[in-house]
Amino acid sequence: MPPKVRVRFAPSPTGYLHIGGARTALFNWLFARHHHGTFILRIEDTDQQRSTDEALAAIIDGLKWLGIDWDEGPGVGGEYGPYNQMARLEIYQREAKRLLASEAVYKCFCTPEELEKMREKAREQKVAPRYDGRCRSLSPTEVAEREAKGDPFVLRFRVPSGTTTFEDMVRGPITFENVEIDDLIILRSDGTPTYNFSVSVDDETMKITHVIRGEDHISNTPKQILLLRAMGVEPPEYGHVSLIMGEDGARLSKRHGATAVGAYEDLGYLPEAMFNFLALLGWSPKDNREIMTWQEMVRDFDIQNVAGTAAIFNPKKLEWMNGMYIRALSDEELAERFAPFLIKAGLMTEGGIASHREWLIKLAHATKERLHLLTDIVPYSDFFFRDIESYPEKDVKKHWSKPAVVTHLTALADILKDCEPFEAQTIEARCHEYIEREGIKLGDLVHPARLALTGKTVGPGFYETVELLGRERCLSRLRKALVHTQGHKQ
């Protein structure tokens, strides 16, 4: 029986959770859940300059928002911890000492300045910038002397000759000539590990079985394989998913708009829509299904079906999908979801939300099929909360210029005055009676009336709008409109 699947998402807490990172996390999570394995969150915080607690919190919030939970890692613990690298320093140092003893690594006394000079020169000569190996064969006495002098040194990996091949789960076999690989530093002069080393040690000590990560790590893979072999262990399986690009084909970045997952939350996206959309960026169930529950995705996910092709982030489709998910919500759920946005827009208060639950559910019902984003609730409902200041000139011209408008609005006011119960259905029935009696078209009544009641020409269904507004406000807005139309004519 093969060992239980263990995968990890290993962000460095140097910024927000990026769309690309979120998808990588998602694929790992899907893979783990599909195989009934373990999903681990590991924090790669060895870059002390750039790692922050805020960034860590943002990443954790982003994952939680998306519904991605982890079985081991920050907040939940686990038997292979600690799960942040700065707390694992002794482990790396112990491992480095072992590698030093086996001569797989060596001490290098080159300074950052010297190395920069080397790279500079390489750039000028247009050759691959790389370490020239000048400390590779320092004699033990030389090493001892420089150490005695107190010269700082780093530990470098003595990359063996040959070729390194691995079977990528999404791309098939990938081969590198070892001569192309630099003698990389594994331990800095301050004793902290560098990326490739800490990753290798952690993947091994945390018993990671499959590494699913971005394409930008392909060139790191042979280094990690070689390091792992030098440590005497078998590397895990690797699968590299392509990067997510912006509309112009360049790597997705700030200038393409929001790239932080948290920004999409603020924009009114539903996490389940985001989850679904991200999963489909590179993966497909092969049978034309698109809207799927996470259970279905877990059931059908297969890393081998993930495309190696770069995917361009398509905000339009995300928006469409979000609308689909909004429509699938119950009225109660939708009301709960958009309530925070009503508060944020200053239209309602916390207390108002609590005391108008039934009303909000009706609002949800009336607006549901019109929303693409939760924030869309604002333009579709702001007139319920604010008095109408003015009527757009061109709408007035279009809907209020016929003389009969005054008659119709007056009639509507009469109808609403004693319409019982004051509900969409009865209001609709009474309005129909009226238009039939008058022999007019429904639009002759509804269009001028909508403008009077909402100050707009677009909005939720007319009768529902009337009910939601309530009798008193309808009557006063009708009066105000009547004043406006008559004043206009003089």
Added chain:
RNA sequence: GUCCCCAUCGUCUAGUGGCCCAGGACUCCGGCCUUUCACGCCGGCAACAGGGGUUCGACUCCCCUUGGGGACGCCA
């Protein structure tokens, strides 16, 4: 510069040698429904990067070219 990855409609993708003069979805454009806006439904535009092979037969396999992306840090 060197190495690595990738290449089907504008975009996300299905297609693993004949089922494909290429299917679905988003976008866009028509039409229907309709009190607006939406939703929904119906229909339309739109792709195998180019060139060589292999094969009875290539979107599918191989090579080259081109194009895009990534990597080459005491960053991760």
